[in-house]
Amino acid sequence: MVATAQRFSELNSGVEIIWEKRTLQEFADQPIDQLAERYDLLVIDHPWAGFAAAAGLLVPLDEHLPASFLADQAANSVGPSHPSYCLDGHQWALAIDAATPVASWRPDLIAASDLPPTWNDLLRLARAGSIAMAGIPVDILMDFYMVCSTLGEDVCQGLDSVVSPQDGVQALEMLRELALTLDPVFWDLNPIGVGGQRAEIGWIGCQHDAVRLRERHDERVHCGAALGLCPEQRCAACKGFGTLLQNVAGLEEAVRVCVAAGMPLQRLD
DSSP states (O other): OHHHHHHHHHHSTTOOOOOOOOOHHHHHHSOHHHHHHHOSSOOOOGGGHHHHHHHTOSOOGGGTSOHHHHHHHHHHSSTTTTGGGEETTEEOOOOOOOOOOOOOOOTTTSOGGGSOOSHHHHHHHHHTTOOOOOOSHHHHHHHHHHHHHHTTOOSSOSSSOSSOHHHHHHHHHHHHHHHTTSOGGGGGOOHHHHHHHHHHHSSSOOOTHHHHHHHHOOSBEEETTTTTTOGGGOOTTTTTOOOBOOHHHHHHHHHHHHHHHTOOEEEOO
16 A cells, blocks of 8 residues: 555655554544544445445545446455445445455464364364464454354344344354353454464463462362463473462362363363
8 A cells, every 4th residue: 555655646746645554453443434534545444334335424436436447346356345345326445455264373383184174173172272262342243243154144134133043142152162262361352462372372272370370289180271281391381281289279269260261170180
């Protein structure tokens, strides 16, 4: 965008385009009506397109761009990304990228052959503290839409409901089961933050409060919400030792940690 603006200014004297950057969260959350008051050109997040069209905040591009150009955009944009900005008979934006949920992994920690092929396999990895997921509301909502579509029903296809109760409840139950395995830190992270955690910690899912519990106690307890599931000393924070908690007080603290994170607790003999 910056390079294109610079080249445009070179070819069109007297026109200067200065792009001001926003964070990813501002991109998603900052009200578009506030931005429209301050800027001539905007890069908007798709969910704002309907509001912008209904409120008359943006200029209909089809009234200013050649029909041949818009036809070329429609023919060469990814999937339905171009028509997704066409509302009430007008084109309100041009698609410049297409976002989609993706799964990623660190091959130094998990072999490609060990990647989970099914949802149940994914849950097994998650219970081992090996799964991270962005947990802020907008990402959870998108996960819900994705799971509904995977179950066979795209959302918001009618005026009376978002999704059928059967598929909606099933999607929520699936996501809840996965979410209960997460370290609470992920409820405050967007995908960029999750990527940072993967880079810093390595094997996702460690509760470092339990490291301090381990230092104070000696009765052996395996706390799924803490450190016992980091395999083969791959996590520098816990050294793969498992969570070692001592005495009744330590056990009670461990239980509270597990309950808070919704993780399983298993005593080691």
